[in-house]
Amino acid sequence: MRVLFKITERLLGEVKTQLGRPHPFASERVGFLLCRVGLLDGGDLIILSHSLHDVADEDYIDDSTVGAMMGPDAIRKALQVAYRQQASMFHVHLHLHQGRPGFSRTDERETARFVPDFWNVQPELPHGAIVFSGDSACGKCWIPGRKAPAEISRFGVVGIPSRRL
């Protein structure tokens, strides 16, 4: 089974604008994409992104060893959103370069720690983490019932023209 991800050109633009803003002390911003999911005829899982949940300025922790560190309130608020809106949540941040991005060791460690927490509020839904670069993306998806996350194998941007990242 492949995991596919779709986002509209408008939402991708919003993600890049919102997360590209400077923060009072963190060197990068993070957020969460609210998504829904579907199964395709060929057995693939498709993640359909809907909107961006921003992490508030005051919910970052001042930690110069990492680009951005979310505090407990950031996670709590994101869990609330997932619960209330029945959303599949994908943590998102930017790498400001062209070409395929990758998860840093800190990204790997931190996402593996907090992403499965979303199953406490939405156990039926996949959740995950995504990094967008200038022209590409990478992502992982935690699927209910499976311990290890799956790689997102294709990112589609829907617009005029549509494209793949």
Add this chain to the structure above:
Amino acid sequence: MKISSRSELKLDRQSFLGEDSASLLDACRVAIVGLGGGGSHVAQQLGHLGVGDFLLIDPDFVEETNLNRLVGATQEDVGKGVSKTSVTARVIAGVNPRVRIWTETAQWQVCATALRSCDVIFGCVDSISEREQLETVARRYLIPYIDLGMDVHKVNGEYIVGGQVALSMPDGPCLRCMGIVTERALELEAKRYGAAGGRPQVVWANGVLASLAVGYFVQIITPWYKGQKPPILIEFDGNTQTVAPSNKLQYLEGHRCRHFADLASLGDPFWKAQGIERMEAKV
């Protein structure tokens, strides 16, 4: 039914569509729902363009009254009771033998899950309610939906030929926003439910609308034109032979659709995680 074979479709004359346009078009999966006058025209053009993967859906078989507009249909097809999907598949495969074609001679609702993996859906159906339902499926899976509508009306003893093509992008105005789907139109249609008799249709009007629809498609799939985005609603006046952006567009400037704004309008409506295992077992 799957039809495929191997031979190259030469696309040198349209290479201006972009360096990778041939591979983009070949990788593209398109659904055409309704293969009458509009849908058969769309299919023929997409076949020539080099679209590589088709899902063709129509429940009907060729009848004599279809021959005034059904591209590719012959007298022989009428005699043999050939399906419209088979006729259209034959037309496309005749142009591009490498094409992958899936046909469903059924109501589209029966095979709606197959629509989810398409890159673009063309709606070439008559009824307003079906157009709304098709658009809803497209929106659920963030798929651009291109809608064709044609009508002939008798007004004061004179026939008026007209139609429109609408582009419903997942983050743009929908058919309701554009005034194509209205409660009044749905109500009138429901009252006519079951009424016999075909609606007037003519080949040249179908051809104009199909060409406009394919124009939208090419802008969605290939990066050939970086200028102004196309108007999302184009109207055809068959009496004066004019095509123009709809006047309704002035009210849709900067408009954000509220009909499909909720998170709940995305994805499988009845999602269950166990479905993943069931689907994997099936595949």
